[in-house]
Structure formats: C-alpha cells, structure tokens
Amino acid sequence: MRELSWWLEWPAGVLRVGVVFLVAVALLAVVVRYPSVLDDIDDTAAQNAALSYSDREIAGGNGLVADQTAAHAARALIPKGDTYHVAVNPDFSAGSDLTVRYVDSWYRYFLMPRRPAETAPWVVCYGCDLGAYGPDAKVVWQGSDGISIVRVGP
C-alpha cells in the first residue's frame, strides 16, 4: 500500500488522485452500462435470428414496399440484365407515409443488377395508371393494394 503522503504531495499526488479518479469514473460508466448493453445486444441478436428469411431480406424496405411479395415477384420476373421503372401514384395510400416518396429508391437497391430507367420494358406499378403504358402493356403479376408488375411492349 502507498503511504498517504504519496497521494497528497503537491503537485504529483494531486495528479495521481486525478488520474485514478478519472479512470474510476470511466470504469464506473463501463460497469453500470455493461449489463444493459449486453442485454440489449442479446435482444437484438435474438430478434434478428427470429426474423423470417423474407423479413431479413426486405429489412429496411418493410416500411416502404407495402407488400413483400411484390418485391420478391419483381426480382423473380425481371431478368437481371433488363431495366425497369417504378411508377408510383402520388395518391397511393397503402404502405407507410414514406412509400410514395421513397419506394423507388429502395427498389433501386433491391433489384440490382437490374437498372432503373425512365423508359423500361418492366414497370413496378404502385397504383399507377396502367393505361399510360399503351395497349401492349401486360400485367404479369398482380398483388394486393393496387401493386402490379407490368411488361411493356412485345
């Protein structure tokens, strides 16, 4: 054990007390937070493990796509080398508040390596006006909430 004077002498002792105090504060913060952080990590790991394959695959898109099957159908139907367009009716009401503004961005990630294009042979339609794509437009998949996948042209 150190003598008391070792901790009280000026200025070295005061510096030592200061160093020990700050290390103790950091250690205390770790000790207090460690169990809750560990619990939190365990809970998140358990939640992730309990996800269905589809929920994990869609992930951030779950708040956007309105219907998971539409995303999977788009992947299954649109060939990898093709282009597509996501057409969203501004009045589309299914999904969340974010769907109308951001669902096309999410498809851009999810449908890679298919590229988005303004005029494309495939349209992922969120309540869009199918008549706008001409008489050759063919609905190849129809889901709930007015979501469909359309093949445009021959």
Place this chain on the structure above:
Amino acid sequence: MTAHSLAGLAALNLLYLLSGLAILWAVRGFATLSETARLLGLAFFLGIATVGSTWTLLLIVGVPFGLPLVLLVPAAVVVGAAVFAGRRGHGVPHWKAVTARRSTIVAAVGIAAAGVLLEGLFRVARLSGLYWWDAWSFWVPKAEAIYSFGDLDVGFFTSLPGSSYPPLVPVLDAAAFHAMGRPDVVSLHVQYWLFGVGFLWALAGLLAERVPAWILWPFMLLVLVAPRIGRRFFITEADLFLDCLFVLAAVLVWYWLRDRERWRLTAGTLLMSAMVLTKREGMLLVALLLVAAAIAAARDWRFVLPRLGIVVAVVAVVAAPWRIWYVRHGVSGEGPTGGIFTLDNLDRLWPSIRLAFDVLFSSVYWSVTVPVAIGALVLALLARAFRPAIFFGGLVLLVTLGGGWITWAIPELPITQELGGNPIVRFMGAAALLCLAATPLLLASAWERATAAREGAGG
C-alpha cells in the same frame, strides 16, 4: 448468411491482414512475436487502407473490378512489401516469453470483457437485415453496381444520392461480395464487425506502448459501451469506419511528433489517404489533423512542416482522381453550396457552433467520454505535458468547430441533432472517438510526469 459467405469473408480479411503485416514488416520490422501480435490490429487497418485505396484508384482509372483484381492487389502488396523488408534487412520476429505481471492480468480481464461484447455483436451482425437508410439508399447499391458491372457505371452512380461521395467503402463491400461469391447483404454486416474488432485491437495495441493497462482498458471498454459507438460496429455505413481511420491516424501522427519514428508517419499517411477516399468529411478531418500537428509541433517546425508537406502532397495525389472523375461526369461538388469561405448566413454561425458543442457534450451519445477527456486534458496541462494536450485538445476543438462550420456553410441543413436532417451527430463521432483514444494517453502522460517528479525530487 451462409457458412460459405463467412468463409469468403474470413479469407478476404486474412488478405487484408497479411498485406498490412507485410507493410509494417517493411516500414518498421518486428522484433518479437508478442510485438507482432500487439500490432495485428494496426496491420489489419493498414492492409484495408492500402489495398482498398489501390482498388479504388484502379477502378477510377477504368481497370475492371473483379475477383482477379481483388486477389491480385493484396498479393502484389504482400510480395512488394516483403521484398522491400528483405532489402532493408528486417528479419523474422522471434519468440520471447511474456512474463505474467499485474498489467498482463488487467489486460487479460479487459480483453475478456471486450470479447464478450464483441461476441454478442457478432451474433447481431451475422443475421442483420439492411435497415440503415444511407446503407440501402446508396452505399450498398454502389457496391452492388461495382460488383455486378465491374466499373463505376456513370448513369447509375450519378443518379444516386451522395453521388460525389468517394467510393472506397463501396469498393470494400464489392470485394466482400466477390469473396462471398454473391452480394450477400446480410453477411456484409460481419465485414463491418471485423472493422470494429480490428479497430479496437489496433487502438489498444498502439496505446499499450505508452499507457499502463489499468488506465487503458476502461477506455477501450468505454468504446464498446458508449451508445453511439460500439453498438454501431456492424452497421454498413462509412461514418464509423472513417472515424476509425481518423483516430488511428491521429494517434500515429502524435507518436511521430513525439519520437520522430518515420514508419509512424508513413502508416498515418496510408490511413489518411484512405480517409479522403472514404467520405467527403475525410478531407476536412485530414486537414484538421495536419493543422493540429503543425500547431503542436510549432517549436520543431523545421523538422515537422516539410514532412507534413509531403503528407499533404501524397494525400492530394490520392484524392485527385476521384474528384476529377465526378467533375468530368457533371456531379455537383463536395463543398458547401455557398463556397468554402462565405460570410453569408452569419446569423447561423453561433447556433451552428453551439449545436456542435451540444452534440460533443451529449452523454446520450457518448456516455462520460467528453467530460472525462476534459478532466484528462486539465491533468495533462497541470503535469506540464503541453504537447499532447495541445495536439489532442486542439484537434478535438478543431473537429468540433469543423462540425459547426458544416452546419453553418450549408444553409439547407436545419440546426438540429435530428439524424435525418443534419449530419452533425455522425460527424462528431470522430471527436468523441478521438477523446476515447486521447484520454488514456493524456492520463498516462500525467501519471508518468507525477512519477518522474517524485523520482526527480528523491534523486
């Protein structure tokens, strides 16, 4: 997540590690195996920085990015560095038994406590979906584009948000996809977990040179339990990765200022080069780091400034190709819309700076990190350890002012801590992580001087 993906990631990260080890062997050499083990984390990060920067520069100049390039670059780095090490006469490290001391026991307890948290984070990472907005919005799509098309597809890249962001992180992700055999965005989180493990190892290994274990390990554990740091060591975004590069570069530059060992500045330069290819903020952080170094070493300016000038030149050469690429393709630039130096919006100046300080001092984000760092700064000054106090204190201050400048200079940014509206919380992660690295060094300096003062008085 599949065993195949994890095996591929393991192989890729082994390549990073071998590349970094070869670089460290070439620029510094290893005396013992225990010293090599201590520096494994730094080697890992140097491997990522060097290999990743090389891949990125080759991609920008039009070399197709595929599995051959993914394998060829680290192989070339290993062979080149090994030949260089041989020419410099660096031998193979030898075994030296480690004696069990009290500090060894403290370090072992710290490593075990960190290991338990990291194991938990691995379980989170291996089955995590891609939830983070920026991750699915542009970081991962860029990586998928590089993986699928083998180049920087102009139409696709320029249509994405953040299109002027440098592509190092998407390149690293694309390399991970090649190693996994497919764009497995679930297992990709494990790559970021590995970045976290490597960073903690690198930081602890570097600091252990100068910091006693009982001072060091509470702060290494604080890295993991601080709310907005450790819990993010699996998120597939570039912010924390950039912060890790920045903090390791800062520690290396500080060591170089202190002992003038050239390998430290070389390693720091490799990390800074990766920083400017990682995010737009990387340029700002490198500039602030070099300014802090110049200020802290003002008395040795004849030695320091020419060498820092070389660092600036190297980093500028690395940064230039990407800037040329995006300007050539009509992407708007990285600076604020009103220009870098503007006197417009002066009414936003003080609120912006105050916002940056509010974030810095928030215990909600960083726990006790910043108050403890300020205490350590005061103790270092009392102990007359002026240079580390000026360097680290000055750098944290500069980064905070830099955060304030970002909000001030971009009038579109609302003055808010809201993550979706203003990047200030992300940016200030660099300052907080720096505090966690600097505090043990400052406390060790104060402790060392207190001990030296007594011995001096006794002698």
